[in-house]
Amino acid sequence: MEIRRQEAVVMNTECVSVEGLSVSYLSPTGRVDALRNVSFKLYDGELVTIVGPSGCGKTTLLNAIAGLLNFRKDVLMSGKIFVKNPKSIGYVFQRDALLPWRTVIENVTLGLEVRKFPEEKRKKVALDLLKMVGLEGYENKYPHELSAGMRQRVALARAIAYDPEFILMDEPLGLLDAQTRMALQDEILRIHMKTRKTILMVTHDIAEAIILGSRVLVMNSRPGSVKSEYVVKLPKPRSALGSRLDPEFNRLYRLILDDLKEDMRMGQLDLL
Amino acid sequence: MKPSTSNWKLHVRRLALLMMFLLLWEALAGGIYPLFSLLDPFYSSSPSRIGRELYILFFQENVLKDIFVTLGEAFAGLILGIVSGVALGLLFAYSELVSSTLEPFMSALNSIPRPALAPLVIFWFGIGIFSKIFLAWSLAFFVIFYNTYLGIKSIDPDILNIMRVMNASRLQIMRIVILPSVVSWIFAGLRLSVSYSLIGAIIGEFVGATVGIGYQLIYAEGLLMSDRLYALVLVVAIMGATLVELVKRIESRFLRWRPEIIL
């Protein structure tokens, strides 16, 4: 058994830093301020989760960090984004973004193909990962032949396959049933323990945010910014089930829920 | 996919319907009992007369040659249409400057009814095969062009984003994302452009030619050979249906990744 204590890992190198980031979309119907003055840091090897109401700019934030808003003319950005190794990012999109004309295995090997890995090596990596996400035997199916939850798992395998240093995940388990979801939460914890990758993960599920994150960032809506931050002091190694039974879990759940509720009330006042 | 057990029944039903139709036609045209003829066979022709005419066409007049000339013209126009349509479609998709400038001209050109263009084309290229190839091209090109251009425009932006996150080069994005989706959009337009290129070739032959199915049709019309007109229409129909069936076969092989759409 390989159990490393998280405390033993020195976490001081910055992997990502976001400073005073504001993003607005300019659309024909008007200007939408998606993010205002967002600042936070991620250190090497951390798994940080983000929760926030729908439409508060979580996807926008991940896209900005991934450098995907730089291509666009309809986006206004200000502030600073630093990513230690922008050439080694993995991204699980909210909508799976699988290539429909490629089979499952061809989708998973995409990143390795781009990096010109030899065919056998690509295949081996992909088959291992598919087994890990519970999709053994589906390698030659096309995306349209899979359920939405299965497609999400393929997208997860694809983002890990080429071994990026830093992985962005936008609700990667959002469409799964409770059991599969817990199994994959454990899998993400295991991968994170083993590889010490830096992971930034968006989720709608407060429980998931606490179980997985070493810190939870709570965002508020319109225009989104980081409202509060909670350090999760659950014992390691964590498990999806074990963490739920811890009193610390309940304490944090309450606090985060109150945060989000307060934001909702303010949202309603806003409308009046 | 339909289960194959019900397949032969379907075929029997279709064959029976066809036989009944032919028999009725033959009878009404007086081919079975001359006194019982409601139709004038000069206008209505009849299956037996058409059969005789087909025999003459294929074994005495070598209509195969006309078929191959027309098919060749249509095919040449189609290939040129695909090559140029894809090329310009890519250019439009990649260059905002080109597409925004040329877009209105393209739709203006495409709205010219090709029969109206045919005499001018004959004037330019003569009555040989090139005028027909041009007309076939002029129809196939636009279908392929619009399919390519709009196809690229409708690629899921997140698929391009994932390629960018993975640091794919422009060339890799082209090979892995753009071209495969262009191929699928070409196939989507292929059935239409195959029929269109056949139409283009035949229109050209109507207006001025010395060989080809269109020429044979005009010739038969001039000599009031009604049975031959029926026979030739049948030949053209079979040509068109065969081509479309062929495209369907190729299509289903290439587009296996697509969900079957049932409306």
Ligand SMILES: Nc1ncnc2c1ncn2[C@@H]1O[C@H](COP(=O)(O)OP(=O)(O)OP(=O)(O)O)[C@@H](O)[C@H]1O
């Ligand atoms: N391409 C775009 N053009 C204009 N506005 C946009 C665009 N994308 C997002 N927005 C706006 O920006 C805001 C934030 O969107 P974003 O997708 O980042 O939210 P989110 O937090 O990911 O929401 P969800 O949890 O529902 O996925 C929304 O108000 C949305 O309307």
Ligand SMILES: [Mg+2]
């Ligand atoms: Mg989102």
